[in-house]
Amino acid sequence: MSQLSELAHKVRAQLTAPGAPFEVVEEVVRGQAFRVYRNAFRTLPELLASARAHGDKPFIVYQGETWTFARFFAEADALAAQMREWGLGPGARVAIAMRNRPEWGVAFVAAALIGAVPAPLNSFGLGEELHDALADVEPQLFVCDVERLERVGGAVPVGGCRVLCVGDGAVPAGVAAYAELAARAATPAALPALQPDDPALILFTSGATSRAKGVLSSQRAVCQALFNIDFIGALSGMTSPEVVAALMARGLPPTTLTAVPLFHVSGLHAQLLTSLRNGRRLVFMPRWDPEKAIELIRAERITQFNGAPSMVMQLLAQPGFDDPAVTGSLGGLGFGGAGLPQRLIDEVMQRKPNSMSGIGFGLTETNGVAAATSGSLFAYKPRSSGLTSPIIEVRVVDAAGQPLPQGEQGEIWLRGVTVMDGYWRNPEASSAAMSEGWFRTGDVGYLDEEDFLFVVDRIKDVINRCGEKIAAAEVESCLLHLPDVLEAAVFAVPDEDTGEAVAAVLSVREDSALDAEAVRAHVAAHLAAYKVPAVVQVRSQALPRNPAGKLLKGQLRAAFVAAPEH
Template sequence: MSQLSELAAQVRAQLTAPGAPFEVIEASAGGRPIRMYRNAFGTLPQLIASARAHGDKPFITWQGETWSFDRFFAEADAVAARLSDWGVKPGERVAIAMRNRPEWAVVFVAAAMIGAVPAPLNSFGLGDELHDALACVEPSVLACDSERLARIGGNTRVVGCRILCVGDTDLAAGVDDFRVLIAQPAGPKPLPQVGPDDPGLILFTSGATSRAKGVLSSQRAVCQALFNIDFIGAISAMTSPDAVAALMKSGLPPATLTAVPLFHVSGLHAQMLTALRNGRRLVFLNRWDPAQAIDVIRSERITQFNGAPSMVMQLLAQPGFDDPKQTGTLAGLGLGGAGMPQRLIDEVMRRRPDSLSGIGFGLTETNGSGAAASGRLFAYKPRSSGMVSPVIDVRVVDTAGQALPPGEQGEIWLRGATLMEGYWRNPEATAAAIDAEEGWFRTGDVGYLDDEGFLFIVNRIKDVINRCGEKIAAAEVEFCLLQLPEVLEAAVFAVPDEDTGEAVTAVVSVREGSRLDGQALQAHVGAHLAGYKVPAVVHVVTEALPRNPAGKLLKAQLRSAFITESKG
């Protein structure tokens, strides 16, 4: 074991010991023993209430305007009061569908403050996708922007669901105007009667199915995950004192550039809720533009940027990135932890060698918790996804479910205090994902643990494409293609792409004599699904696609042939 890993082990033990800030205790949840942080808040309303202490500190900057914590909570209190007036009760869902903007966070916090369950929807979704998600969660209220309102045709199709719209558009009858609500001040409401085991959040994940699944997490799971982010920061600081000293010497208050969607754990947990809890500033980009990002880093004195691998690659490629006058305030870059391009890791290490840059591995189903490392720990093993969290158990198993020793590759199973309750109203999917006897969640990712406790991700079992950090279920795109009568078979898979990480590629078998071409098929998908799900390349064939004796499409064979053909 190296000196650094020994130091990390000592710091971890120090931080989690009895009486320490991150003391870990044995507890029980759902009838199973778990380890959890003693000092984490038990519920989101409690956590949110603590953030009122930040007062007039700046919280969110968007389009040149900054919301202080005081202003933010004044708007959240007003919205919370209206939600209560409308009869929204603890446990009922409040859906959110809009671009990243302060009002997104205001509605989320307002819903959580009264014990309702925020249910952020994928704002990239088109009408059918948004209606599917709304039908799934059956919210009492949908808060959306005017663009999403137009996509659903002004109708949630959910009986009794009210619509609250953000934006300057003239609104139809029956749609409530956010501006009117916040113009009616209200004081803070008493904490609701909700406990750690009560539902706290629903986030959507594509998984490997043709329909997005709602991931239901308890109040405890979300709060434990947020406290775990604080633990990651603490262990990083104590193992990278030089980088922390440099940041402190600069006198810059922490400021994060937020470009990833808030409906992801990477945006919601690691950025919005963490900043809320710790009194940090967020700067929202309306849409991702690497050139604009450089300008914002300079003008807003950004200290941290976390994004999908493709976003970080595009940022590094900007001419001004290495100019201290442009990005000299940037103390760290945060990266996703699976399928990281080797070129990106090398570039970050070469161009930010002494920074607090880091990496992490987690899923929506674990509220983003799993493994992480930053600073010197990231530099020590940059190809890993970091060290396993103190409140997460990891088991690497073979195809029979038997545990494998360190260094051997297998499927990664996770278990712990941050694990979801299950998929919302989908017991079959829950049973398929979580072992009912011992509570292990099957991630579908292939990797291994080394002898120092670092987790490495090497492959993915699940049929999911990761384009610019957006997870795309291949089955969903295939289902869309198969709606065309002339399409006989469709296989959708990922191929490596330097700009997006992975590109959506389709091989489509059509009827003899069909005039469908790749462009027409792309247009069809684009008319029904979000733009990022449209295949970058479509191969149209008239012969049957290869299948195994059980009738399963041989996607690996198709993918290999496509990559070989592209190189040729």
């Protein structure tokens, strides 16, 4: 074991020891013993209310306007009061669908403060996808922006659901206007009497293996996950003292550029809620634009950027990235997910040396908790996904579910207090994903001798485009609605800009005039834009299958990648 690794384990033991800030104890939750942080908040309303202490400090910068914590909570209190007038309370579900903007956070916090269950929806989804999610959640309130309201046709497929619209201009009859309600004065109400096992959040998966599923998490799970983010920061800081000292000497307030969607755990937990709790500043981007991101980093003195590896690569490709006058404030780049491409590692190490760059691996189903690292530890093993969390158990198993020794690859299973209660109204999927308290991630990896987790592959048939996971089955199902299509195979191919791109091979009727442009137009009319195939091959020959009748996607993918035109 290296000196740095020994230091990391020593610091971990120190931070989690009895009486320490991140003391870990054993707690029985619903009949199972889990490791938990003793000092974590017990409920989300308690955690959120603690952030009122930040007062007039700047919190969110959005399109040139700065929201203080005081303004943010004033609008959250006004909205929470209106929710209570509408009869919402503990357990009520509030769906949210908007691009990244301050009002997204206000809606979330207002709902959580009254004990309601926020249910953020994929704002990239088209009308059909939003309708499906709303019908699944059955919210009592739907908070959206004008664009999302137009996508659902101004109506929600749920009886008795109110609609609150954020944005300029008049709203349709029967729809409440956010600006009018948020302007009303309201005093903070008493916090609801919640228990740690009560529901806190429904967060949708990316739909990596099929249609997106709602993930129901308890108050305890969310609060423990947020406290775990603070632990990661403490561990990384104490193992990178020189880097931290240099960053602090700059005297810049911690400021994160938020470009990842707030409806994902990486945006919600790691950026919005963590910054809210700790009094840090956020700069919101309503949509990803690397050129605009560079300008915001310069103008707002951004100190941290976290995003999908492909987003970081696009940022590094901007002409001004290496200019200290532009990105000199940037103290770290953060990545989510599996192992990084070597090219990206080399660029980050060369162009942002001695930084607090890092990586984290977690899932919606675990509230983002599994492994993470930054600073010196990231530089030590940049191909890993980090050190495992003190409150999560990691098991690597073979096809029969039997544990494998260190260094041997298998499916990663996770067990801990932050694991979901289950998939919302989907007991079959919950049962399939869980085994005696263990969550089956569907990811292949291994643990090394120093407790670093390496994620090397995915079992699930999924395309990871700019951090958005796309289920091949969903796109295939859409393609098969075309009358001329006999077979459809959708898979990932490497892409310089997005990491992975959606590729589709179609077998069509011999007399068909269907072309790639028509195929893309069809998908664009039914699914979100990022799910539209970037490359399409239309042919009259049958697609290759094995003796069991399963499509040989590996063969198709290999041919695609090898073809000169791709």
